[in-house]
Amino acid sequence: MRGAQFVDPSALARMGNLELVARTVVDGFINGLHRAPHMGFSLDFAEHRGYEPGDDLRRVDWRVFARTDRYYVKQFEADTNANCVVALDVSTSMRFGTRAISKLDYGRVLAASLLYFSHQQRDRVGLVTFDDRVLEYVPPSARHLEFALYALDRIGDAKPGSLAAPLLTLTERLARRGIVIVISDFYDEPERIAQAVRPLRFSGHDVAVFHVLDPAEIDFPFDEAASFEDLESGDRMPIVPGALQGEYRALVQAHLAELGRLFTDSRIDYALFNTSVPLDHALFHYLATRERMRRVR
Numbered sequence: 001m002r003g004a005q006f007v008d009p010s011a012l013a014r015m016g017n018l019e020l021v022a023r024t025v026v027d028g029f030i031n032g033l034h035r036a037p038h039m040g041f042s043l044d045f046a047e048h049r050g051y052e053p054g055d056d057l058r059r060v061d062w063r064v065f066a067r068t069d070r071y072y073v074k075q076f077e078a079d080t081n082a083n084c085v086v087a088l089d090v091s092t093s094m095r096f097g098t099r100a101i102s103k104l105d106y107g108r109v110l111a112a113s114l115l116y117f118s119h120q121q122r123d124r125v126g127l128v129t130f131d132d133r134v135l136e137y138v139p140p141s142a143r144h145l146e147f148a149l150y151a152l153d154r155i156g157d158a159k160p161g162s163l164a165a166p167l168l169t170l171t172e173r174l175a176r177r178g179i180v181i182v183i184s185d186f187y188d189e190p191e192r193i194a195q196a197v198r199p200l201r202f203s204g205h206d207v208a209v210f211h212v213l214d215p216a217e218i219d220f221p222f223d224e225a226a227s228f229e230d231l232e233s234g235d236r237m238p239i240v241p242g243a244l245q246g247e248y249r250a251l252v253q254a255h256l257a258e259l260g261r262l263f264t265d266s267r268i269d270y271a272l273f274n275t276s277v278p279l280d281h282a283l284f285h286y287l288a289t290r291e292r293m294r295r296v297r
Contacts (some may be wrong), residue, residue, distance in 0.1 A: 019149055022109070022116035049074040083140040084118040086111045086123050087170055090153070091131040091161025093187050093232050098216040100274060106275040107183045107212050108152050110282050114181060117283060119130050124178075127151055130166035131159040137170075140178065160232045161187065163196035170200070177204040181286070187232065190255060194262035201268050208269040208286065211259065215276050220248045223272045229238025249269070 020048060048061060048200035049073035064269040076113045088111045094104040117123045119142075126140030138144050138150040163184065174180070180200050186193050186209075215221070256272060263270040271285045 018118070019112070019146075022112040022149070037120075038225075048074060063163045072153055072271070076193045082123050082178055083174070084115070084123040085128065085140050085170070085178060085180050086114055086148075087128040087167065087173065087180065087184075089131070089156050089161055089163075089184035090129045091159070091232070092158040093185055094212075094215065095158050096185075096217075096276065098214055100178050101275055103212045103214055103275055104155070105209075106273070106279075108155065110210065110212070110273070110279055111183055112149055112152055113146050113279055113283060114286060115145060117286070118179075126164070128168075129155060131161035132165060134166045134169045137173065139173070140176075153168070163193060166252065167196050169201055171203050172206065174200075178206070179208070180205045181210060182210045183210045185213055185214060185217075188260065190258040190262055193259060194266060197263070197268060198266050201266055206269075208271070209263060210282065211256075211270065213272065213274060215274055218249075218252060218274060218285050220245050220252075 004048075048064060049072065051060060051073050053074050061074050064070075064072045088107050092106060092149050094107060095102055097103060098106070111127065115127065116124050116175075122142070124140040124142050125145055125148060127136065127138040127144075128134055129136045129151060135156070138148045138151055167182070170180070182197060182200075188196075197207060197209060260270050271282075273282055
């Protein structure tokens with residue numbers, strides 16, 4: 001996307017301050033949209049409304065102020081005041097990473113950026129972190145961005161995870177329909193993954209799943225015999241990569257294709273994110289998802 005500031009995810013992770021990281025990603029992304037020849041999507045101008053304390057001064061229409069001597073802010077199509085909840089998998093397998101950033105750190109920055117962006121769009125934001133159970137729950141609110149970022153900052157020790165129980169708990173807690181984004185590496189059988197996510201969709205939520213993988217998990221670039229460890233179970237297995245590389249890649253692609261099919265059949269938005277890919281792309285996908293959801297509603 002021309003004009004966007006694509007920042008290396010590993011460089012963002014080193015910045016430390018999640019709010020600053022999220023602001024960097026979102027501001028660069030929005031500036032890129034404004035420079036693009038076709039802005040489109042949810043940033044289309046809709047109407048003016050009176051200024052309220054706490055509104056972003058960058059939204060004040062100074063031309064209208066010059067004519068009326070009153071403060072008005074620009075309202076956009078994305079100003080839906082929806083609930084937006086991000087559910088982040090923080091289990092053991094998410095701690096893996098062959099680059100400068102692990103899947104968990106990528107997911108943490110992605111979650112922070114999505115929450116910050118949604119907050120800027122005047123949505124009520126909430127967060128869930130989970131392994132085999134819900135660890136932190138920040139209910140969706142217009143005032144809960146700081147609480148959500150704080151929860152992302154203090155993710156604790158790793159434990160093996162599962163999807164079904166924590167996502168069912170989340171479904172039961174969300175009384176009001178909204179947008180739910182599940183971020184995970186989805187290490188399970190495709191049908192079991194889909195069954196775990198579907199209750200959110202059946203409850204009326206607009207659901208998007210962001211599948212986060214390390215480049216090595218997709219391409220399997222290893223060329224020397226070694227012992228590989230399952231991060232969830234601790235089991236170790238000796239592997240000769242050259243003999244299995246082609247079969248491994250085929251299995252991964254089949255797994256991804258089946259997940260995509262199952263989610264599409266359930267009207268759940270699915271996207272794969274490689275941790276080497278700048279987060280701006282994730283935000284663009286999210287914005288496109290919001291636009292489709294808005295048109296359906």
